[in-house]
Amino acid sequence: MLEILLLVEEKKIMLHKIQLKPYYLPILIVVGCLVFILNLDALYINIMEARNFITAREMLTHNNWIFTTIDLMPRYEKPPLPTWLTAISASIFGIKNVFAYRLPAALVSIFMVIMFYKLQLKLNIKKYTAFLGSLILMTSFYIVFSGRDGQWDIFTHSFMVACCYFFIKMIELEKHQYQNALLAGLFFGASLLSKGPVSLYALFLPFLVAYAITYKFKTSPALWKSISLFIVVGLISGTWWTAIAHYYDPEAFAEVANTESTRWFSYNVRPIWYYWSFFTQSGIWTIPALMSLFYWYLKPRVSNFKAYRFYFLWTIFSVILLSIIPEKKSRYLLPVLIPLAMATSFYVEYAIRNFKDNFSKLEKIPVWLNFGVLTLVSFALPFLLYFGLKETIWEMKYQYLLFSIFLVALGILFVYGITKTDMKLLFSLQVLMIVGILSFGFPLLKLIAPERNSPNVAQIRSYIEENDLNMYDVSGLFPELIFTYGKPIPLSIEEYGDDLPSEKEFGILVNEESTPEWRSRFEKYQLRFVDTLNLNPAISKGNNVRLIRNFYIATKK
Structure with missing residues (x-):
């Protein structure tokens, strides 16, 4: 009877261990x-x-x-x-x-x-x-x-x-x-x-x-x-x-x-x-x-x-x-x-194993500095987002509020972990911070997307297609534009030959700062300025001149 009881107890212990076994690989996935x-x-x-x-x-x-x-x-x-x-x-x-x-x-x-x-x-x-x-x-x-x-x-x-x-x-x-x-x-x-x-x-x-x-x-x-x-x-x-x-x-x-x-x-x-x-x-x-x-x-x-x-x-x-x-x-x-x-x-x-009992005051400084900075960021980020995006933030108010609630809750948990000197909790929150930013904060990036600028690439392509024109670039390869445009944009610049497009009328994109002499190649064309295409983020229009093209219609005289 005693052997049976011991066997049952051993099985319970084994089952308990199995239940508590950490599934690290599935968690990582x-x-x-x-x-x-x-x-x-x-x-x-x-x-x-x-x-x-x-x-x-x-x-x-x-x-x-x-x-x-x-x-x-x-x-x-x-x-x-x-x-x-x-x-x-x-x-x-x-x-x-x-x-x-x-x-x-x-x-x-x-x-x-x-x-x-x-x-x-x-x-x-x-x-x-x-x-x-x-x-x-x-x-x-x-x-x-x-x-x-x-x-x-x-x-x-x-x-x-x-x-x-x-x-x-x-x-x-x-x-x-x-x-x-x-x-x-x-x-x-x-x-x-x-x-x-x-x-x-x-x-x-x-x-x-x-x-x-x-x-x-x-x-x-x-x-x-x-x-x-x-x-x-x-x-x-x-x-x-x-x-x-x-x-x-x-x-x-x-x-x-x-x-x-x-x-x-x-x-x-x-x-x-x-x-x-x-x-x-x-x-x-x-x-x-x-x-x-x-x-x-x-x-x-x-x-x-x-x-x-x-x-x-x-x-x-x-x-x-x-x-x-x-x-x-x-x-x-x-x-x-x-x-x-x-x-x-x-x-x-x-740090997790020894912080409470074996860390000297000097050893604790970088740990407290680490979590102090993260706590400050958690509480400050909602305000920084508001002052950075201003009224635009209210276009996604529910997402912003959800993200802000997450950050404030995270900051409170950081404070709790610091007061309890719970290193395991604090380092877990450090991982959670990245997961939360990507989960709740990243959707707000849509508020600064270049397609919010006007005109955007879709509008330029629509204009070209409605007027049955071809588009050329005279300032060099512009990868972000070509991908967003959805099809190749041929280059018409001197290093690729002097031949200009054969059409009587076509669209051209030009970065006038990087190619100031471009007009000399189009002396036999009447150039009509249409608009400026800007692929900078919506909150920093004009910061990177490489992402700007003036859009012209060239018509043979």
Whole structure:
């Protein structure tokens, strides 16, 4: 009888453990959907994604799947894998649907978070710490921005994270070694086919160096065979498109290759120390990220020193390699944020476990500063929105009120967490803040959308179609306009030949500040000014002259 009672009690304990088991991966997927997919079409498109979307659209409208184009001109600057995925999404959900064009980047961001989490488990990091790191990764500023934006950086680095995961499985001599080598090679190739060797240089190479220093590499004849398979599969799957484009369109491809290679050393050149504020790109995690870089401070305090050391070195080596290249842009720091998120999670975990009992007054300062700033932002943002948008805000009053209620409630919870010194609650609220901004705040971006300006692109196209005219641009490629316009706008500028359009009457768009001599080419035409098209955000009309075109009707005299 006693044995039966003990068995029943044991079953109850096991059932209780099962019920309390944290489902970290499903939670990450749900949060990932909220962060990357919800209100995905709220933000107006920028120049980078406009270029990519035009290329994807022309795959569908002109069948340019291999020899990629923008405004029907060759575009070989970027390999085509992300563009293919984007074109497929647009073919399913609608060629005019911005959500459809951005969806692949959002999905691949969620995929990156999943592979990142699995990578931590492979390195024997505790599930809870890996969970924290994954939450920090997906709510870091530039990860959020890239995952919700139609840029190809997120593709190349997401595929490389998957490559790192299967590469570790391969070198640890697990079962199915050749299968892991094949998968690592395919994801390596997918990364190359997304943005060339960018992630190889900025993410994979520092990963290898940091891993070699921290964990060492096991060697065996079988491993060398697997590595050979990995290299062959990676290079073939990642470079075949480059070979085809170079072979069949050598002149255009060579011109692009020359331009892109020289840009690394002559375009947007910044000093070598330009990236050393890299931790600020993590946005809401800036202060914890900075604290995670105090290596000698955290060394005796983290739960897994070996793993922390690996991610610290991976972060630093990535920054160093990026700093060597003369061309520098903030968005190039995206790969640094991946290992930095995990390094930050070790500091966050340490704070959660030890803040009440083991933190000195000095140690508590950055923690209180972090949550003090977030509390202040929570209470201040509703007022900043009101004074920034003024009466316009009342066009979406219910959305504004909902967002304001969320922010005030969040601020109150921050105050409560601070008074109770509940670090777990406070760091959870930090994640919730990003989710809430994207869920309740992003719809308000419609109030500053360029299509609110008058005339907008739809009105210009309607005017052109009603008068049965063709449209030309005499000031150079304007990607945001071309994508919104819905079809190519041919260029009529001197570098593309002196021939003017053959029609007797046609529309022209001109940026008179960038092309002041344009009228000399139209001396035989009567020019009638119609209106000014402005694609700046509605609250900052005129700030960026590149986004302004004067619209004329040219009629042959």
